[in-house]
Amino acid sequence: MMRNLKPALISAVVVVALSGLLMGVRISQQGTGLALTGAGPDVAMKIAAAALFIFLFNLFRDQLTALWFKVPALPRTPAAFSILAGRPAVRRLFWCFLIAAALIWPFMSNRSNIDLATLVLIYVMLGLGLNIVVGLAGLLDLGYVGFYAVGAYTYALLAMYFGVGFWTGLAAAGAMAALFGFLLGFPVLRLRGDYLAIVTLGFGEIIRILLNNFTALTNGPNGIGSIPKPELFGLEFSRRASEGMQTFHEFFGIEFNSVHRVMFLYFLALLLVLLTLFVINRLLRMPVGRAWEALREDEVACRSLGINPTAVKLNAFTIGATFAGFAGCFFAARQGFISPESFTFIESAIILAIVVLGGMGSQLGVILAAIIMTLLPEVARQFDEYRMLLFGLLMVLMMIWRPQGLLPMKRPHMELGT
């Protein structure tokens, strides 16, 4: 205990140094000058409490570690259960249930919840797309939102200038984002992991700055409004049909209800997510997908086996970008309005957090994490101020305690019998 006294004292002093000035004093503008206001005694008490806590924690850390080892471990899931859960038939059944639940759910819910679920699905799509790049191919992409923006703006601009419909726009947005992914990936994918992270971050920022400043084309920071909503085989979801169109409620002879459109958007998002899942799962079983994972595990081994790392990375990057483009197009159609504000770095960080929280490479994990990350701020409205603070903290703690994520991906592996 005495051995720990010095480090404990030091850490307490560090805590005071960290928070004393920054939390204890608040600087504010007063006319042209500056004014200082000391925070109340409650803040001072909090700082003192934090320092005391850190001091005691470090002082007794040996005892605490000993205590920690005495705590019985959580009961493991019985082996029979994991074998059962691992069976392909059971897994398929589970996915069927999940999809069925997602299909039935909107009929038993209200408008705002369906809207929220659509948002969740957009994030699921983005998470699954980024999962290819980060989780499967092991390339840290911090500018993913750039491709999302490219997709959204492609559809918005095509609709504004050429009156293109949603479905054409969707294809165009995907293709455009893929093109951007390819063009960006080409030069930067030779770089090592952390360089890649920063360059992609820079790329995301460049796209946002360009969108902000090309006022003639993109309307700058004011954004683009009245983006047409998607339609179902030429049927519109509005009260009155525009020229030469028919509305959904007229065609089916039911009464107009604005919830139809919300539900349609939900099903559309669900369809896109299922499509994404399907495509990714097929790709994973193809040589391409195997190469992604192999590359993540060991680049040198891949190279010696005749896999071209640049080509493999490039197609991971391009395919990931394509899904971001789809998501962006859907986002633009759902919002009806987009501006560069929606595509800041923090959005990239949130998508990355979804992938990391879910467990890099795990698709079920990504879905779960997308639900958590989108619903948490809705549930914890009163903590809205602290949302980003907690979000940052969560990312750090998650990396320290459970870097493999909530539902870590099961790697295909084989046990050698002895």
Next chain:
Amino acid sequence: MPDSFYYLLQQLLNGLTVGSTYALIAIGYTMVYGIIGMINFAHGEVYMIGSYIAFIVLAALALMGIESLPLLIIGALVVSMIVTSAYGYSIERVAYRPLRGGNRLIPLISAIGMSIFLQNLVRLAQGSRDIAMPNLVRGGLDIGPTTGFHATLSYMQIIIFVVTLISMTLLTLFITRSRMGRACRACAEDLKMTNLLGINTNGIIALTFVIGAALAAVAGVLLGMYYGVINPYIGFMAGLKAFTAAVLGGIGSIPGAVLGGLLLGVAEAMTSGYFSAEYKDVVAFSLLILILLFRPSGILGRPEVEKV
């Protein structure tokens, strides 16, 4: 001399001023990278915190009735260096040390989390609005004809050059002459071997974070006074720029970071002087991408270059 010459000179001076502060921040990236081979993503936020502490100290000293300029600047520098050192140390302890040795992406992600955390901590504690400070240092030296267009080297710019020069000299002396500096160089050479030879490598790694943070604080104080406006979001861009500068000069090399910082500053000033100020950030990133394309090791980044 024609007007255009003085215009060019003015852009050059502005660029070198900003560039020298980029260099100070870039040294933090390059030193950490030199030893543990990781990017300290939260470094930009340390710079931002340095600026905030400087503003608080300057306001406090002014309220106490201290008018003397050297005293104000030294007070701001000292306090903000101490506080940011504590931040540098804590970032290393919390976001890097427990994660060393694993997958390279993991510390990077935790550092991104740390960066978001610090940015929002300052936002909650100090508010998210811009805080502007009146100019403490006014006036400057005119270069060129007294009538008509001429370039101005403001006293603030001179202060920035002098303080940067002093900090870099001190750093160089520390690295090349002191025992701890030698240990730093040894760690950059071979971390495991240095550890085997009985040097506390954990301490040295923490020390590089602290030195980097202190230099970022110097940049924070100087740039805060130069621009006169701060908000909790300035760290993000500054961090990116400084990282670009570090890569430009060759990451891992201290002289490279300085050179990269100056080059980037000048490139930015030229863009805003001759093209448009809105695109100066785009120039920084385009420069980064081009450098990584054609010379990934940077200008001075050769394998045999001295790393710290």
